[in-house]
Amino acid sequence: MSNHTIRTGIIFGTDTGNTEDIANRISEQLKQYDIEADIHNISDTSPEQFSHYDLLILGIPTWDFGGIQGDWDDFESALQPLDLTRQVIALYGLGDQFGYGDYFVDAMGWLYNHLKHSGAQFVGYWPTSGYEFDASLATLEDGRLFCGLAIDEDQQFELTDERVNRWVSQIVSEHRQWADDMAEAG
Ligand SMILES: Cc1cc2nc3c(=O)[nH]c(=O)nc-3n(C[C@H](O)[C@H](O)[C@H](O)COP(=O)(O)O)c2cc1C
Numbered sequence: 001m002s003n004h005t006i007r008t009g010i011i012f013g014t015d016t017g018n019t020e021d022i023a024n025r026i027s028e029q030l031k032q033y034d035i036e037a038d039i040h041n042i043s044d045t046s047p048e049q050f051s052h053y054d055l056l057i058l059g060i061p062t063w064d065f066g067g068i069q070g071d072w073d074d075f076e077s078a079l080q081p082l083d084l085t086r087q088v089i090a091l092y093g094l095g096d097q098f099g100y101g102d103y104f105v106d107a108m109g110w111l112y113n114h115l116k117h118s119g120a121q122f123v124g125y126w127p128t129s130g131y132e133f134d135a136s137l138a139t140l141e142d143g144r145l146f147c148g149l150a151i152d153e154d155q156q157f158e159l160t161d162e163r164v165n166r167w168v169s170q171i172v173s174e175h176r177q178w179a180d181d182m183a184e185a186g
Pocket residue numbers: 013014015016017018019020061062063064065066067094095096097100103104105106153154
């Protein structure tokens with residue numbers, strides 16, 4: 001599959017704009033790989049729109065001690081029935097590891113748990129090294145990985161561009177690998 005034909009949607013929720021800003025930065029980076037993404041706010045997105053895309057990049061911040069950003073929370077009942085067997089999903093989550101170190105990017109874990117039985121293939125797991133926190137619902141593999149990219153605009157904003165760039169390269173290559181495997185399997 002050439003990159004031109006990867007239909008890519010970035011869907012985010014936000015309270016104060018950071019997660020939207022990261023959606024824009026991810027979209028800019030994707031252009032380096034000839035991928036033009038559509039960007040949607042989850043508050044204006046219907047469940048049907050999820051199936052329009054081959055690659056879904058979903059962004060969610062955590063609020064109020066492990067709470068789910070409001071527009072994603074409103075979408076909860078629509079998440080569980082989604083059939084995403086043809087889709088590849090990459091998650092990113094925003095949080096504050098020093099301010100909320102017992103709940104760091106918890107909402108990304110919530111989103112992962114709601115979608116992990118949707119049939120989608122997940123890409124973009126991300127190492128927890130380089131972050132300092134006590135607990136997070138978004139970790140896998142004995143705490144070695146996050147289920148997606150963790151971004152901390154409050155405490156580590158200076159690391160964000162490099163993280164976004166590396167992660168975008170990772171998800172593009174993992175998506176390519178998945179597409180090759182699918183083609184081989186017929
Ligand atoms: C009142 C308040 C509660 C927060 N609760 C959490 C939390 O439980 N876990 C976390 O990782 N970050 C928490 N944060 C940090 C936000 O997730 C972070 O600022 C994020 O960048 C906001 O994204 P947004 O601008 O897209 O809404 C909290 C921030 C505030 C101000």
